[in-house]
Amino acid sequence: MSHKALGIYREPEFSPGKVEADAAILDATMAELKREGVEIQTIDAVSFAAGAPPRADLVLPMCQGPRALKRLAAVEQAGAIAINSALSIRNCYRDLLAPGLERAGVPTPAGALIPADEPLDARKLAGLDLSAGVFVKRGDLHALAPEDVQRAADRAEVEAILANFARRGVRFAYVQQEVVGRVVKFYGVSGGAHFSVHPEGEEVPEAAVRALAEAAAAAAGALGLQAWGGDVVLSGDRFAIIDFNDWPSYSRVRGAAARAIARRAISLLGRSR
Incomplete structure (x- = not known):
């Protein structure tokens, strides 16, 4: 049958x-x-x-x-x-993604999930350096519009973005520490079926690809995914996974x-x- x-x-x-x-x-x-x-x-x-x-x-x-x-x-x-x-x-969803990446033990920037429709509680951002730059992302799904992921350079900008989220009905935001480097997209299928990286410019060194493949597979395992992709920031021989998605378009x-x-x-x- x-x-x-x-x-x-x-x-x-x-x-x-x-x-x-x-x-x-x-x-x-x-x-x-x-x-x-x-x-x-x-x-x-x-x-x-x-x-x-x-x-x-x-x-x-x-x-x-x-x-x-x-x-x-x-x-x-x-x-x-x-x-x-x-x-x-x-x-x-972002409220569960960050804890999942932490469980996997993969390199990922510090971040905090905070209410968008309440006064900013600075204690919840204690692990972040706002002056070094952060990204404020909607706290549920991935970006559905350009304003769903915005960079902020200080507390005032964070509060302005949160107010905008609240006006649009987005109740939570994820504030993620900015990581300096180049952003590279990757795609994978679990079980070693597929892994590829897609830089816009200079190729990614083979050793970095191997390390990223191992980290991404661990993240997929912690999240329970079979078809997945994401974004990573590369800086020299170091990297940090900044986003992870279920079943991307795999366009390339x-x-x-x-x-x-x-x-x-x-x-x-x-x-x-």
Whole structure:
């Protein structure tokens, strides 16, 4: 009997400027599974959350909204394997991401989750040097608009950004210490299926790539992710992971990533039987 796989597209509101790219990696992965004899079906996140989803042995969700994640958790409880699981997707919300990276023991800047709609309590920022620069990020999801991640150089700027968040209905903010260096994007699939770095300029030394691959795999393990990516700041032979995401668009390595995710999915299906 062949396996059945259900792919769930990301909600457009969680995919600013990347709706087509996010859909493309899911479609490419589903096509790879079909070539392996898996029966495939795709659905949008709203329809998935609203009704009883089709039966599937494997679910490949890019959804991120609370309703879809609640439905996904129920589907997993019924026996389906998910790449990524509802819990691991929720772990990439900023309120849980920082503790997850700390659990993994990977290099990451100091930070603090604070209310955006209350007077700033300086004690909560005691581990940060505001004069050295910090980034104030919305405290739930990743950036959905340019103003969701802003640099601040002092307390007054932090307070102004928090006030803006509060006016927009963003209740919490994550304040992260700025790290000097160049920002590099990376993509991965767990189980050693894929890892790649994508610098804009000078290539990343091989030793740094190996160290980053090890740290990123540890972070993915702590968060429970199978398909993942993120951003790292490199400075000489040192690095700090500043962001980690569930199932990115893999735009620069779409074909290779789709094959790797499909291989990982089939491997996990085999282990579950």
